[in-house]
Amino acid sequence: MIAIIDYGAGNLKSVKKAFDHLKVNSKVISSAREWSGFDKLVLPGVGAFGAAAQRLNKAGFIELTKEWLIADKPFLGICLGLQLLFESSTESTDIDGLGFFKGKCVRFQQGKVPQIGWNQIQLKKDSKLLDGITENSFFYFLHGYYIQPENEDIITANTEYGITYPSIVSKGNVYAVQFHPEKSGDVGLQLLKNWVEKC
Numbered sequence: 239m240i241a242i243i244d245y246g247a248g249n250l251k252s253v254k255k256a257f258d259h260l261k262v263n264s265k266v267i268s269s270a271r272e273w274s275g276f277d278k279l280v281l282p283g284v285g286a287f288g289a290a291a292q293r294l295n296k297a298g299f300i301e302l303t304k305e306w307l308i309a310d311k312p313f314l315g316i317c318l319g320l321q322l323l324f325e326s327s328t329e330s331t332d333i334d335g336l337g338f339f340k341g342k343c344v345r346f347q348q349g350k351v352p353q354i355g356w357n358q359i360q361l362k363k364d365s366k367l368l369d370g371i372t373e374n375s376f377f378y379f380l381h382g383y384y385i386q387p388e389n390e391d392i393i394t395a396n397t398e399y400g401i402t403y404p405s406i407v408s409k410g411n412v413y414a415v416q417f418h419p420e421k422s423g424d425v426g427l428q429l430l431k432n433w434v435e436k437c
Contacts, residue, residue: 239265240265240276240279241267241273241276241278241280242254242265243267243281243303245297252418252421259427269297269298270302277312278312278313279303279313279314280314280315281319281322282317282318283317283319283322287321287335288332290318291335291336294322304337307323307336308338310410310411313413314414316414316415317380320407321343323336324341324342324343324387327344328344339385339387341388345383346399346400347400348401354379354380357379357397357399357417358376359375359396360398362395363393367406367408367436367437368432369432370428371429371432376422377415378417378426384403384416385403385416387404387407392407392408392409393406393407397416405417415429
């Protein structure tokens with residue numbers, strides 16, 4: 239069973255629909271009282287870093303998610319769910335992220351902000367998450383901030399948008415992507431299928 243965290247700012251319907259399409263059992267959880275009966279966890283998200291972190295905290299998810307990550311249990315962060323894994327964001331300088339990865343999120347200083355639409359990934363290292371997915375595959379992006387990890391060893395793939403920035407990171411059983419696989423057609427479904435079956 240996959241749990242999808244609902245903190246009032248996620249792209250939940252499309253994520254749940256993607257798992258339904260793959261015939262994978264998933265449920266949406268909106269409070270810490272529902273934290274049981276699952277073995278994989280998804281943190282989706284759109285919106286502002288600070289507001290999202292505050293809503294996660296209010297729902298009782300911050301410490302539970304930190305414990306899940308530290309225990310190296312299967313996890314997938316999507317878009318803002320990737321950014322929240324880091325320590326901070328220049329979008330909300332007074333709000334802490336989950337701090338699982340050292341580093342911060344910063345705003346694009348070039349091009350149209352936010353980045354909206356299809357863009358490619360360039361693979362930096364092999365990953366089970368990307369089985370059957372070729373170099374330069376297109377995924378759907380929607381974000382105005384990008385991550386700057388202190389440890390580049392966690393980077394699985396990069397993307398170009400005026401600069402080169404990390405679009406997939408992983409450590410152990412923790413995976414996160416900057417794009418929206420649930421909105422990326424067949425290649426996005428393949429990535430989700432890989433995560434469910436192989437990661």
